[in-house]
Amino acid sequence: MLSYQHIYHAGNLADVQKHALLAWVLAYMTAKDKPLSYIETHAGRGLYALxxxxxxxxxxxxxxxxxxxxxxxxxxxxxVALNAIHARHGETAYPGSPLIAASLLRAQDSMTLAELHPREFDALRSNMARTGATLRHEDGLEMAMSVCPPTPRRGVLMIDPSYEVKDDYARLPKVLGDLRRKWNVGVLMLWYPVLHAGLHGPMLARIRQDQPDAEVFEIAFPPVRQGHRMVGSGLVVVNPPWGMVDEAQRVKALLARD
Structure with a gap:
């Protein structure tokens, strides 16, 4: 099933949390003059018109x-990333994670992106044409398993499924553990939605059991409209950079203000 299109949800509060923390991680890691790899499993189209x-x-x-x-x-x-995208594409443009990363990475860094949805992949190919990213039209989790550990070994992996495939919740704890064993120095970031039904609960419990040193960052927010199921957003981060716990708290406080 490939019905999900992020254009309906681009720029929501979950995106803000996820992208703010991703941008901080990439800025922190690019402050050192060492190359890094950026890998994303569910890239979407990369750029959205709000x-x-x-x-x-x-x-x-x-x-x-x-x-x-x-x-x-x-x-x-x-x-900084948003301003760069607005300067290039206009004020109503919103970048997905691939363009957030592209705006912060350097010439010596590498980027590998996967997207399975045919139309989203075509749009991704157009939107990322000048970035030098390697694009793969395939299952993103399988791609991540095949390229990890990457070269360079320093780097970040963003796992950002739509969770429209219900066995994602059951599949991801094992995948995360397998990826950590293959790439023990990578910063592994897994996003998940917090829904009324609490579908993330068993997944998160399994991850906490298997990866007790991973950090979990959650924010809560009211449904954006009547009947909307999402009431929060979460990130599991394996090998978080120093200072990320404090940054996550700052972002949470910013988003909680009236």
């Missing part, structure tokens, strides 16, 4: 990035 009918229909961007962007300092890596 004035598109799909984005306007849900109102999630209006409740998310439209309210939150100016809460980040001008020199915060997330704000």
């Amino acid at each position: 004035d598109a009918a799909e984005a306007l229909k849900t109102g999630e961007a209006a409740a998310g990035i439209a309210r939150m962007q100016t809460r980040f300092a001008p020199d915060h890596p997330y704000r």
